[in-house]
Amino acid sequence: MEDIKIAFGKRVKELRLQKGISQEKLANIAGVDRTYMTxxxxxxxxISIENVRKICIALNVSISDFFDVNYLKEN
Structure with missing residues (x-):
């Protein structure tokens, strides 16, 4: 099974690219540093659950949709 931190990061990147925004813009919206987002x-x-929430809000996705079980199993 893939490391959860790697799977989480891939999911953030996937959703960010779907939205067509840069890492820097996502970081700004979420209120975190760009290097942190990288x-x-x-x-x-x-990352903390607080930052999970910030990132989900910035991506305009619910936490439950973010943690789609099928996605995490496939990747």
Whole structure:
């Protein structure tokens, strides 16, 4: 099974690209540093639930949709 941090980062990147926004813009909307967002997308951060919420809000996606079980199983 893939590391959850890597799977989380891939999901952030997938949704960000679907929305057509840069890492910098997503970071600004979420209220986190751009370098932090890079580390999240690269699976280098074990992020807090508060930042999960911020990222979901910034991506305009519910937490339940973000954590689509089928996505996490396939990747």
């Amino acid at each position: 580390q999240v997308e690269n699976g280098k951060r074990n």
